[in-house]
Amino acid sequence: MNKIVVVTGVPGSGKTTVLEKALAQLKAQKVIYSVLNYGDVMLELMRERERIRDRDDMRKVPADRYREIQREAAKRIARASKWGPVIVDTHCLVKKPEGYYPGLPRWVLEELRPESIVIIEAKPEEIAGRRARDASRRRDKEVTREIEEHQLMNRATAAAYAAFSGAAVKIIKNKDKGLNEAVSEMIGILR
Amino acid sequence: MNKIVVVTGVPGSGKTTVLEKALAQLKAQKVIYSVLNYGDVMLELMRERERIRDRDDMRKVPADRYREIQREAAKRIARASKWGPVIVDTHCLVKKPEGYYPGLPRWVLEELRPESIVIIEAKPEEIAGRRARDASRRRDKEVTREIEEHQLMNRATAAAYAAFSGAAVKIIKNKDKGLNEAVSEMIGILR
Amino acid sequence: MNKIVVVTGVPGSGKTTVLEKALAQLKAQKVIYSVLNYGDVMLELMRERERIRDRDDMRKVPADRYREIQREAAKRIARASKWGPVIVDTHCLVKKPEGYYPGLPRWVLEELRPESIVIIEAKPEEIAGRRARDASRRRDKEVTREIEEHQLMNRATAAAYAAFSGAAVKIIKNKDKGLNEAVSEMIGILR
Numbered sequence: 001m002n003k004i005v006v007v008t009g010v011p012g013s014g015k016t017t018v019l020e021k022a023l024a025q026l027k028a029q030k031v032i033y034s035v036l037n038y039g040d041v042m043l044e045l046m047r048e049r050e051r052i053r054d055r056d057d058m059r060k061v062p063a064d065r066y067r068e069i070q071r072e073a074a075k076r077i078a079r080a081s082k083w084g085p086v087i088v089d090t091h092c093l094v095k096k097p098e099g100y101y102p103g104l105p106r107w108v109l110e111e112l113r114p115e116s117i118v119i120i121e122a123k124p125e126e127i128a129g130r131r132a133r134d135a136s137r138r139r140d141k142e143v144t145r146e147i148e149e150h151q152l153m154n155r156a157t158a159a160a161y162a163a164f165s166g167a168a169v170k171i172i173k174n175k176d177k178g179l180n181e182a183v184s185e186m187i188g189i190l191r
Numbered sequence: 192m193n194k195i196v197v198v199t200g201v202p203g204s205g206k207t208t209v210l211e212k213a214l215a216q217l218k219a220q221k222v223i224y225s226v227l228n229y230g231d232v233m234l235e236l237m238r239e240r241e242r243i244r245d246r247d248d249m250r251k252v253p254a255d256r257y258r259e260i261q262r263e264a265a266k267r268i269a270r271a272s273k274w275g276p277v278i279v280d281t282h283c284l285v286k287k288p289e290g291y292y293p294g295l296p297r298w299v300l301e302e303l304r305p306e307s308i309v310i311i312e313a314k315p316e317e318i319a320g321r322r323a324r325d326a327s328r329r330r331d332k333e334v335t336r337e338i339e340e341h342q343l344m345n346r347a348t349a350a351a352y353a354a355f356s357g358a359a360v361k362i363i364k365n366k367d368k369g370l371n372e373a374v375s376e377m378i379g380i381l382r
Numbered sequence: 383m384n385k386i387v388v389v390t391g392v393p394g395s396g397k398t399t400v401l402e403k404a405l406a407q408l409k410a411q412k413v414i415y416s417v418l419n420y421g422d423v424m425l426e427l428m429r430e431r432e433r434i435r436d437r438d439d440m441r442k443v444p445a446d447r448y449r450e451i452q453r454e455a456a457k458r459i460a461r462a463s464k465w466g467p468v469i470v471d472t473h474c475l476v477k478k479p480e481g482y483y484p485g486l487p488r489w490v491l492e493e494l495r496p497e498s499i500v501i502i503e504a505k506p507e508e509i510a511g512r513r514a515r516d517a518s519r520r521r522d523k524e525v526t527r528e529i530e531e532h533q534l535m536n537r538a539t540a541a542a543y544a545a546f547s548g549a550a551v552k553i554i555k556n557k558d559k560g561l562n563e564a565v566s567e568m569i570g571i572l573r
Binding site: 290291292343352 | 497498499500537538541542544545546547548550551552553570571
């Protein structure tokens with residue numbers, strides 16, 4: 001089995017940018033990762049087994065079936081790691097109106113056995129600014145406070161994932177003018 | 192099985208008020224929850240099996256017996272959910288001089304399998320103010336700092352419960368002049 | 383089995399000082415603890431079974447073997463508690479360039495079954511000051527921020543350990559001029 005690294009970050013943290021730049025540089029050094037999006041693997045399985053068509057319908061599946069498919073997705077990803085190192089693109093906590101859902105609950109960690117869990121973080125105000133560019137603005141202070149809460153809860157959740165699975169937790173700060181620094185920290189984890 | 196929702200909050204967070212108002216409004220909409228206090232169910236079992244008479248004596252029971260009764264209480268609550276949705280009134284962490292005790296350790300979550308864990312929070316200064324009304328005052332700053340610590344630790348613990356059980360965690364802010372907002376968020380979870 | 387108390391704290395928190403002073407006072411009261419350093423027990427087992435000579439080489443052992451030895455170390459410590467109460471000197475999270483590693487992952491807690499987990503904390507600036515005395519200085523603000531992050535993550539991890547094992551978590555603040563207070567809080571836990 002090869003290395004499995006979980007990469008997380010709230011929307012607007014710059015997760016995708018950091019990851020893509022790091023992977024491009026690693027490719028030049030002949031280090032090739034497969035990137036699997038947990039939600040995509042889930043959706044694929046949901047389509048095959050539950051005839052669910054889009055992401056919004058996934059949570060309508062009964063809890064027991066949902067968890068079984070979550071575990072199945074983890075197994076599929078773990079199997080993929082036989083052929084080379086794998087990055088799992090996912091969330092510590094998914095925010096919904098009903099609350100924060102754990103992206104890697106116990107039964108997922110049992111199958112996935114990641115080596116590290118990376119959290120890409122940024123300042124709440126910077127994230128709010130990045131989000132505002134493409135969405136309708138809300139009261140900025142409120143949004144900033146919510147992002148702060150989400151990031152704090154993500155840290156706590158990652159700590160619990162570590163306690164349960166033994167994975168290392170790495171927090172990478174992605175500042176507005178510090179992309180290169182974030183990218184080289186990410187390379188440090190993946191190399 | 193019906194929905195099991197765990198509701199938590201430090202003393203003075205307004206947990207009881209928010210819950211009662213939400214339940215009254217839901218009753219008018221024919222949504223009826225049973226509310227079970229975890230400590231009460233524990234005490235009942237302790238009386239039956241260990242001849243313990245009051246709450247203060249409960250921690251004198253040997254750790255293994257204590258845990259068995261904790262698990263038993265969770266089973267009893269889970270069984271009650273056959274007849275309708277259940278709210279479990281409890282604590283993320285119970286604060287004692289020896290430290291913070293988890294209200295829902297692993298063996299409780301395994302039996303209870305809650306759908307959501309709600310944390311009712313308020314500003315530490317507001318909680319300190321509410322507590323001061325009925326208790327002898329201590330140095331305010333110290334009390335405020337302790338409440339802040341307790342609420343932070345509750346968040347971290349709820350995150351661990353979520354990681355272990357898959358439950359969603361919902362944080363509801365109960366501001367001094369924002370009771371209605373808190374109540375309608377609670378209704379959103381329970382409906 | 384006797385009491386097992388886990389004592390943790392980041393470098394510079396004053397963990398060793400608080401612990402030694404508390405143990406000296408307890409000795410005068412005929413309360414005698416064995417103190418076992420988790421890293422030392424690990425190294426001993428690594429030497430016996432993997433022919434590893436120093437701490438830096440320990441992480442080179444394959445993950446599965448490493449975890450087996452971690453579990454073995456916990457068993458050894460649990461056995462030692464047959465003869466008297468035990469303090470386990472360790473870390474909530476060990477900080478490495480690759481991230482934070484949990485000191486007490488699930489398989490360790492399953493064997494160790496601690497009664498309490500103590501975190502010795504201090505203000506980040508005070509810790510930075512204490513460290514600066516014996517090490518080469520870095521930009522102070524950066525160091526302070528890193529210590530703050532580490533202590534926050536330690537709290538979250540201790541909460542997860544509690545959720546998993548049922549142990550109580552006690553946070554003891556060790557202020558620059560408050561050593562005696564910290565020592566008497568520690569004695570309160572150990573007595």
